[in-house]
Amino acid sequence: MKNLKYLISLIIGHLTVFKHIFKKPVTLEYPEKKIELNDKFRGEHAFDVEKCTACGTCQRVCPSFGTIEIEKEKDENGKFYPKNYSIDLNKCIFCGNCVQYCPFGAIKMTQNYELADEKKSTLKLEINTLKRNYFDNIIDK
Amino acid sequence: MDYLYFLYLELLHKWNLPDYIAMVTFPIIPFCFVAAALIVVVIFLVLAERKILAFFTQRKGPNRVGPWGLFQTIADAIKLLCKENITPEGTDKFLFTLAPLLAFIPVLVVWGIIPFCNEFDIISFSINSLLFVVIAAIPILGILLAGYASNNKYSLIGSVRSVAQAISYELPLIFVLLSIVVLASSMNLKQIVLAQSSIYPFCGYFVFPAFLGFVVFFACGIAELNRCPFDLPEAESELVSGYNTEYSGMKFAFFFLAEYAMMFIMCAFIATLFLGGFLSPLGFYVGEKLIPNEFLANLSVYFEQAFWVFVKTFFLIFCMIWVRATLPRLKSHQLTAFAWKVLLPLSLLNLLIVCLIKAVL
Amino acid sequence: MQTNNKLKINIGPQHPSTHGVLRFVLELDGEIIKSCEPVIGYLHRGMEKMAESRTYLQYLPTVDRVDYLGGFFNSYAFCNAVENLAQIEVSKRSRYIRVLTLEMNRLSSHLLWLGSYLLDMGATSPLFYTLRDREVLLSLFEELTGQRLMYNYYTFGGVRHDVWADWLKKVADFVEIMPRKIQDYEDIITNNPIFATRTKDIGILSKHKALQYSITGPNLRASGIDLDSRKDANNLIYDELDFETKIAHSGDSFDRYMVRIEEMRECLKIISQCVNWLMGNEGDVISPVKQPTLKVPEGEFISNVEAPRGICSCYVKSDGSGKPYRVKWRTGSYYAVQLLPKLLEGTFYPDMMAIFGSLDVIAPEVDR
Numbered sequence: 068m069k070n071l072k073y074l075i076s077l078i079i080g081h082l083t084v085f086k087h088i089f090k091k092p093v094t095l096e097y098p099e100k101k102i103e104l105n106d107k108f109r110g111e112h113a114f115d116v117e118k119c120t121a122c123g124t125c126q127r128v129c130p131s132f133g134t135i136e137i138e139k140e141k142d143e144n145g146k147f148y149p150k151n152y153s154i155d156l157n158k159c160i161f162c163g164n165c166v167q168y169c170p171f172g173a174i175k176m177t178q179n180y181e182l183a184d185e186k187k188s189t190l191k192l193e194i195n196t197l198k199r200n201y202f203d204n205i206i207d208k
Numbered sequence: 209m210d211y212l213y214f215l216y217l218e219l220l221h222k223w224n225l226p227d228y229i230a231m232v233t234f235p236i237i238p239f240c241f242v243a244a245a246l247i248v249v250v251i252f253l254v255l256a257e258r259k260i261l262a263f264f265t266q267r268k269g270p271n272r273v274g275p276w277g278l279f280q281t282i283a284d285a286i287k288l289l290c291k292e293n294i295t296p297e298g299t300d301k302f303l304f305t306l307a308p309l310l311a312f313i314p315v316l317v318v319w320g321i322i323p324f325c326n327e328f329d330i331i332s333f334s335i336n337s338l339l340f341v342v343i344a345a346i347p348i349l350g351i352l353l354a355g356y357a358s359n360n361k362y363s364l365i366g367s368v369r370s371v372a373q374a375i376s377y378e379l380p381l382i383f384v385l386l387s388i389v390v391l392a393s394s395m396n397l398k399q400i401v402l403a404q405s406s407i408y409p410f411c412g413y414f415v416f417p418a419f420l421g422f423v424v425f426f427a428c429g430i431a432e433l434n435r436c437p438f439d440l441p442e443a444e445s446e447l448v449s450g451y452n453t454e455y456s457g458m459k460f461a462f463f464f465l466a467e468y469a470m471m472f473i474m475c476a477f478i479a480t481l482f483l484g485g486f487l488s489p490l491g492f493y494v495g496e497k498l499i500p501n502e503f504l505a506n507l508s509v510y511f512e513q514a515f516w517v518f519v520k521t522f523f524l525i526f527c528m529i530w531v532r533a534t535l536p537r538l539k540s541h542q543l544t545a546f547a548w549k550v551l552l553p554l555s556l557l558n559l560l561i562v563c564l565i566k567a568v569l
Numbered sequence: 570m571q572t573n574n575k576l577k578i579n580i581g582p583q584h585p586s587t588h589g590v591l592r593f594v595l596e597l598d599g600e601i602i603k604s605c606e607p608v609i610g611y612l613h614r615g616m617e618k619m620a621e622s623r624t625y626l627q628y629l630p631t632v633d634r635v636d637y638l639g640g641f642f643n644s645y646a647f648c649n650a651v652e653n654l655a656q657i658e659v660s661k662r663s664r665y666i667r668v669l670t671l672e673m674n675r676l677s678s679h680l681l682w683l684g685s686y687l688l689d690m691g692a693t694s695p696l697f698y699t700l701r702d703r704e705v706l707l708s709l710f711e712e713l714t715g716q717r718l719m720y721n722y723y724t725f726g727g728v729r730h731d732v733w734a735d736w737l738k739k740v741a742d743f744v745e746i747m748p749r750k751i752q753d754y755e756d757i758i759t760n761n762p763i764f765a766t767r768t769k770d771i772g773i774l775s776k777h778k779a780l781q782y783s784i785t786g787p788n789l790r791a792s793g794i795d796l797d798s799r800k801d802a803n804n805l806i807y808d809e810l811d812f813e814t815k816i817a818h819s820g821d822s823f824d825r826y827m828v829r830i831e832e833m834r835e836c837l838k839i840i841s842q843c844v845n846w847l848m849g850n851e852g853d854v855i856s857p858v859k860q861p862t863l864k865v866p867e868g869e870f871i872s873n874v875e876a877p878r879g880i881c882s883c884y885v886k887s888d889g890s891g892k893p894y895r896v897k898w899r900t901g902s903y904y905a906v907q908l909l910p911k912l913l914e915g916t917f918y919p920d921m922m923a924i925f926g927s928l929d930v931i932a933p934e935v936d937r
Contacts, residue, residue, distance in 0.1 A: 076760030077535075083756040084534045084694050087266050093701050094268040102708075109715040128861050130627040162630030162721045167729065168861050176715070265697035361578050365600075365918070436691055437763055446919055448584065536763050537691025539919040540600055 104178040109163045111179040112154050113205050114197035118173035121149040125165035125174060134158040135165065152197065156182060156190040177204035242319050250468045251281045256522075257468075257529050264533040288464075291457035296359065299454070303357035308455070308462035311350030314343045315469045322476045323398045325486050325513035335395040340477060341382055344432065347466055348374040351434075351441065351451045354463070358454040366450030369540050370434060370441035376547035377431040377438075383555035384421040384428070387562040388414055388481050401485035409491030415482040417565045421558035422482045424551050429474045430528060431547070433467070437535040440543060472521060475528065479520035486513035575603055580921075582611045589932025591906070597918060605913040605921075607906050612936040620896035625651055626860045628893065630721040635881075635898055636934040637718055638678040641670050642876040644723045646883035647896075649872035654887055655858070655865045657726040662852030664806045666728050669843035670713070670720075671805075671874075673740070676747075676836040677706040678877035679829050686826070686926040687758060690767060695754055702750050705743055712736060725863055726856030737844050744841045751833055759830070768822035772912045772924035775820060782908045786879030786901045788928055791828045792820035798875040810842050822927035829929070864891050878902050878929050902934040 095102060104110075121139030129135050138151035166174050177200055184190055192200075213234055220230045255270065255277065262269030270277035295304055321340050323332075348371060355367020389395050391414050392403035406412030415422045431438035442450030452463045479485060495508025538546065581592035590611035596603040616635055620628045632647045633640035645667060652659060659667075684699035707717045713736060714722040714729070722729050758764050774784065779792040789796055797814040799807045815831035817824035869886040879901020888894040905928040912924050 072760065073762035073765075076756075077762065080757045080761055081530060081534050083753055084264055085530065087694070087698070088263045090266050092262070092268045093266050093704070096268070096271075105712050107713070107715040108711065124861060127624070128626050130623060130630045160630060160719070161716065162719070163715055164626065164630060164721070168626075261693070265694050266701060267697065361576060365576075365578075365597075436693075439691065440919070446922060533694045534757060535692060536687060536758075536761065536767065537919075538763055539767055539917060541917065542763075542766055 104180075108178045108180070109161045109166075109176045111156070111177050111182060111200060112159075112165075112192060112197055113175045113177050113200035113203075114152060114154075114194065115173045115175070115201050115205075116149065116152070116194065116198055118171040119149050119152070120171060121147045121152075122170065125169055128164040128168045130162060130164065131158045131160055149194065152194045154192045154197065156192060157187055175201065175205050179204065239320075243316060246316065246319055246469050247465070249472050250465055251285065253468050253472055253525065254281045254284075254464075256525070260526060260529045261533055264530070285461065288457060288461040293457040293459060294454075296454050298359040300357040300359075303353045304454075305459070307350045307354035307357060308459040308466070309350070310353060311347040312462045312466040312469075314346040315466050315473065318343045318473050319469070321397060322473065322480060322517070323401055323485060324517050325510040326398075332396070332398060337385060337389070337395050337397050337400065337481075340397075341378070341385060344470070344474070345374060345378060347470065350463075350466075354455070355451040358451070360454050362447040362449075362453050363451050366441040366447045366453075370451060372540070372544060373431055373434070373438065373440060373547075376544045377428045377551070380424055380547065380551040380555040381428040381432065383552070383559055384418070384425045385481070387418050387421050387555075387559045390559070390562055390566055391417060397480055397485070401480055401487060404484045405487050410484060410487075410489040413482060413484045413487075418482065418558055418562050420554055420561065422478075424555045424558060425478060425481070426524070426527070427551060428547075429478055430531065431543070433471050433474055433528075435471070435528060436532040437537050438543060439537060440540050471525065471528065475524035476517060476521045478524055479517060483520045483524075484516075485520075486517050488512065488516050574598065581608075591930065591932045591935065593909075593921075595913075595918075595921070600918045602913050602916055602918060602921065605910045607909055609903075609906060609932075609935050612933045614933075614937065616937040617896050617898060620893045622892070624861070624891045625725065625863050625865065625893060628896070629724075630719070633719045633721060634933065635937055636876065636878065636900060636902075636931055638681060638931060639674055639876050639878070639881070640718060640720045641667075641674040641722070642874050642881050643883070643898075644720065645671060646872050646874045646876075646881050647885070648723045648725055649874070650870045650883045650885040651725050651863075651865060653870045653872065654868050654885060655725070655863065657856070657858055659726055659856075660853050661806065662731075662847070662850065663727040663854040663856075665843050665846050665850075666732055666854060667723065668805050668807065668810070669732075669740070669840060669847065670710075670722065672836045672839045672843070673706055673709065675877045676833055676840070677703045677710075679833050679836070680706070682829065682877070682929045683754060683826075686929075689922040689926045690764065692758065692764075695757055698750070698753065702747065709736070709739060709743065712739075724856050724858075724860055726858045727854045731854045732847060734848065737848055740840065741844050744837050744844065747837050748834065751830065751837075755830065759827075765823065767919075767923050768826060768927065770819075771822045771916065771920050772927065773819065773821045774908070774912065778908075778911065779820065782911075783904050784879065784901075784908060785904070786876065787828045787832060788825055788879065788901075788905060790814065790816045791824040793818040798873050798880050807839075810839050812839050822923050825927040825929075862891070864889070865893070876901060878931060878934060879904065898937050900934045900937065902928075902930045902932075905930050906935050 121137050123137060126135045126137060134155050136151070136153045136155070137149050139147050140150040142148050161176075163176060166176050179200070182190065213230075216234055216237070217227065217230050258280070259269040259277070270280035273279040273283045295301055318340055321336050351370045352367045355363040355370070358364070388400060392400040394400060394403065404412045404414055434441050441447075442452070447453070452460055455463060493509045493512050495512050496505055499505040499508055576597040578595045578597055579592065580595060582590040592608040592611065594606045594608060596605075614634070616631070619631060623631075629644070629647065632643045635643040651657075680699040680703040684696035687695040710720060711717045713732065714720040774788065774792050776792050776794055779789050779794065784792075785796065793816055795814055795816050799805070800814060812835045815828050815835060817828050865887040867887055867889040869884065871882050871884045873880050873882045880899070881901065882899035884895070884897040884899070885893050886895040909925060909928070913921060916924065
């Protein structure tokens with residue numbers, strides 16, 4: 068009796084596996100087709116230099132020390148602005164704290180997740196790269 | 209075979225060559241044919257396995273190299289051949305090199321036993337089915353040597369398991385073979401195939417009287433091939449890769465080739481014993497009816513027969529892959545227990561049933 | 570190579586069967602395991618010490634990495650401890666969102682466990698089926714939080730942003746189809762004779778031993794002890810939801826498997842209830858607390874949450890400043906690894922995977 072039960076379950080198991088042969092493959096062929104990302108995705112950063120007042124909140128909420136570097140300076144009106152601003156992706160954990168807690172909404176995250184590169188130095192995003200990201204990915208949308 | 213030899217002799221006579229040259233060179237031709245066919249079959253078998261496994265799991269399988277990934281295995285083979293042959297320190301160098309050859313060469317030999325058509329069974333003598341069982345056991349020695357020579361604990365455990373497995377599964381295999389011999393009253397594979405022909409298409413196949421034997425033989429075949437669910441010698445969750453853990457490059461390619469070639473041959477053997485081998489399940493040959501020229505008709509029949517062997521073999525291979533996709537692995541002592549307590553009695557029961565059927569008919 | 574006729578064998582730190590970098594030193598006599606010594610620490614990241622140099626908000630994103638398959642649970646444990654210390658009120662809607670995400674996370678964790686366990690046992694297809702279904706969950710998480718594993722979605726006193734109807738609809742669709750998929754897994758595996766003989770009466774964990782080794786979670790429930798911290802968690806809304814705690818009695822590998830399978834079904838029940846509530850009710854989820862400058866009054870608190878691998882506790886001691894004075898994690902896998910030598914002694918080598926896999930050990934959770 069027990070053996071019969073086992074036999075039946077073996078057959079059911081084989082049929083269950085067999086039925087998947089008729090289903091559509093779920094493979095996503097990566098380099099050609101890409102996963103659809105929504106606006107909340109946390110990828111490479113973008114930076115709007117106009118909005119930034121170099122207050123340093125992003126530095127203070129960042130869990131990884133030394134990721135964000137700001138060099139602030141006063142302009143002729145007496146307002147602070149970031150002369151230099153860089154995000155080191157080698158250290159960044161993409162938690163999104165800097166985006167969430169920036170009081171002026173100057174930092175955004177883009178959908179770009181293909182960050183592999185040959186050199187470590189290119190992963191340190193300087194202010195120009197960040198600005199370009201902003202224009203390419205945030206404003207163009 | 210005689211017919212082909214006759215054709216060959218005539219060809220040589222046309223070129224005014226003496227008979228003894230034909231006698232010496234004739235065996236080389238089928239051998240070359242076999243070796244080439246083996247490699248082609250294995251290359252596409254590996255691809256087929258990966259593709260079918262992918263379909264079972266809702267994936268697409270290899271599809272990068274060539275159309276539908278057809279050249280994937282060729283690319284893999286080239287990669288393996290180009291790789292460095294690493295012989296780790298502390299290995300027995302002679303045995304380490306010998307083991308893959310021991311695993312591979314017997315496979316080439318057994319290939320010749322399978323009758324692919326009426327005239328094409330290269331190693332043809334009265335008890336060649338027994339030869340299959342004998343030679344098919346030699347690769348196990350290669351596996352044992354590989355495990356012993358590797359100086360690796362995983363390999364050693366894997367090879368010891370493999371031997372234990374081979375010993376327990378050989379016995380039911382032979383008992384089932386015996387039942388087929390009883391049914392066919394012959395030990396020659398071609399005679400066994402011909403004994404399965406009947407007036408109605410595919411009704412005479414031995415799978416019907418010896419169905420139990422078919423199941424047992426199939427299970428033993430899987431075990432003999434070290435495939436899932438009997439893939440203990442290479443159980444990756446325990447033994448990394450089993451007996452071939454330390455192998456790389458060409459030597460690994462030999463093991464790989466031997467494994468898949470043996471899989472094809474085992475399935476062809478089962479198809480020959482139980483599913484009527486080269487007999488057409490339609491009951492007639494298309495070429496025989498359509499082609500008026502007698503010589504061409506005969507030739508087309510041979511190809512058709514080879515085609516049917518391949519169809520039946522691939523059906524069995526598909527089943528093996530299906531089993532692999534479904535079942536988890538057995539445990540080593542469970543495996544031997546399964547062989548001695550379940551398969552051996554079943555094979556004896558099968559022999560009894562077959563003998564009764566034979567006596568009644 | 571040989572000492573006293575025993576074969577010493579090293580499993581890990583790089584080995585196909587130890588998911589992550591765990592290491593075992595086994596002593597084999599033939600195929601029988603004579604002793605087993607787990608070696609941990611290959612994945613130690615200083616999770617606890619790290620807290621002391623970071624503010625509460627800075628520490629929060631890293632917490633997800635304690636157990637990468639149950640990021641929400643760790644996040645919740647830490648948030649809950651801080652909320653209790655700082656007396657932050659959490660709105661009802663955020664509690665529902667938290668329970669919803671927690672249970673989805675539990676489901677995804679169990680799915681991965683199921684696939685990898687069966688792969689360890691040699692069955693290849695279920696892995697792909699479970700990963701296929703887990704992919705749906707991960708995509709949902711990605712849509713909600715922005716990332717697939719490291720969510721950083723909870724804040725002190727709420728969640729980052731509200732869920733929206735479209736997303737809830739997707740979750741509801743998933744809950745609709747999932748029971749059939751679970752039935753598929755069961756069809757392939759549960760009654761399979763090979764699986765049954767490999768797991769039944771293997772690695773039996775008695776009630777007494779389970780309590781001695783402070784095993785929690787599904788492993789404990791498989792031994793017949795009805796301990797589910799969800800039932801007495803008053804700060805989540807589990808008491809308003811209708812679900813059962815599944816227990817089994819013999820405590821072998823098969824029971825641990827069954828408990829988890831049943832738990833997946835219960836997860837679906839909870840998820841659908843949460844989705845219904847969230848669709849029908851409005852509310853605020855954004856925390857009123859100013860996160861970057863959060864200061865926690867002096868005190869200490871331990872918060873517990875029923876994580877997929879046992880109770881996950883987070884102990885937070887505050888000295889009144891913006892940084893925690895001490896954070897201590899208690900995770901289920903650590904205790905399961907301690908248990909392993911006892912369970913493995915005298916079993917066969919292939920049983921190792923059947924036992925080790927069924928305990929659902931995740932290496933980063935052991936080492937933290």
